Amino acid sequence: MTLQAVRRLQACPVIAAPQTKSGQMLALEIAQGAVDLSGKVIVPLHFPMTRDKSVLQTAHEEAARQLQCYLDAGQDVAMLNLGDVSVYATFGYLQTILQAQGYSTVMLAGVPSFCASAARLNQSLTAGMEQPLIIVPGGNAEEVLAIPGSKVLMKTGRQLPKTLDMLASHGKLSCSAMVCNCGLPQEEVWPDLSVYDAQRPAGYFATILVKE
Structure with a gap:
């Protein structure tokens, strides 16, 4: 994890992270090894493992809706990602949805x-x-x-x-x-x-x- 990512996680009051059906949040577990996230609001996001575009679109829109209430309250949200956020990452879909609705987003480089x-x-x-x-x-x-x-x-x-x-x-x-x-x-x-x-x-x- 980069120092830039560490600083952003420390500053953001809300942390969003993918969660599997079994309840595992691997990206969150990794981040917790580098940053003290106690006191943060943790928002689990669910993305189905499927190639069905309609199912994926519904999941992406639901994930974006989960984050909008925090953004509307003036709280910054950091979304965790495995690897680099620009390479085959789910964040790109949420970014498109949120930007279309007028929210600003920032991408931080990771390690592919x-x-x-x-x-x-x-x-x-x-x-x-x-x-x-x-x-x-x-x-x-x-x-x-x-x-x-x-x-x-x-x-x-x-x-x-x-x-x-x-x-x-x-x-x-x-x-x-x-x-x-x-x-x-x-x-x-x-x-x-x-x-x-x-x-x-x-x-x-x-x-x-x-x-x-």
């Missing part, structure tokens, strides 16, 4: 999961200014594997067997690495995916780096 994963693997993502870096959700790997450059396949856990098959068909397994749950107690580091058992569950927070 793929940068944290590269550091954990002790390897660079790119070499030289001429090498591109391509970032896609894991389900879209087939579209980019033939393109020159390093690739980041994010949130690959659910499609892992299919993704490993695609990497193998392109001859990329031995130059691919994966970090699961980067920075968390359940972290797993796999520097060479050619030795990974495709049937082994990787979890939702799995990031694959494919080096050129």
